Amino acid sequence: MTDDQREPALTVGAEDAELGAYLGERLDAYNLEATGTTPDDLGELSVKAVDAEGALVGGLTASTWGGLLSVDMLWVREDSRHDGWGSRLLRAAETEARRRGCDRACVSSYTFQAPAFYERHGYVEKGRVPGVPGGAEDVYLYKEQL
Structure with missing residues (x-):
């Protein structure tokens, strides 16, 4: 050879x-x-919230393609987690996605993270993947109408 x-x-x-x-x-x-x-x-999308000092309160990254918003990451710092910032970030991303022509959305969230948060925002569980450390699962959620 x-x-x-x-x-x-x-x-x-x-x-x-x-x-x-x-x-x-x-x-x-x-x-x-x-x-x-x-x-x-194709499009990347980000939303962030900063406090008066310029420190990050929370943020969201996502992508849009073919009418689908795919949420990649959503995080809110611990001292602001019960102040509605997660909802504001998600709503802002969904609004921008609609502006881009999207009519539906998807996200995955570990069972120890926030599947219930997404369900409160109209997302429906479509499947789970077991085997995440600590006995957790990866939950896949879909929102049929933005």
Whole structure:
């Protein structure tokens, strides 16, 4: 076997930002072609709340594509968790998603996090994946109408 006929090398390691960006670009291109959508249909979305000193109270990251809002992360600092900030962040993201043409949303939340929070906001559990440390599960929720 010559050098140019060698098997590709397999490596395993920690996060590889360059690989992640490369795979993201390739998968986006494949997904867009397969669904007949365009890069203009893809969008990142973030919402944040800061206090008077400029410190982060909470934030939300998400993406929009093909009419679907996908919430990635929502966090509120501990001293503000019962002041309605999570609801405000989620409502703001849903409002922006509707502006972008989205009509539905999805999110996953561990059982020790906030599935009940999302259910109070109209999300319905669609499935669970067991095996999270501590006996927890990953709960998948969907909101049919924003």
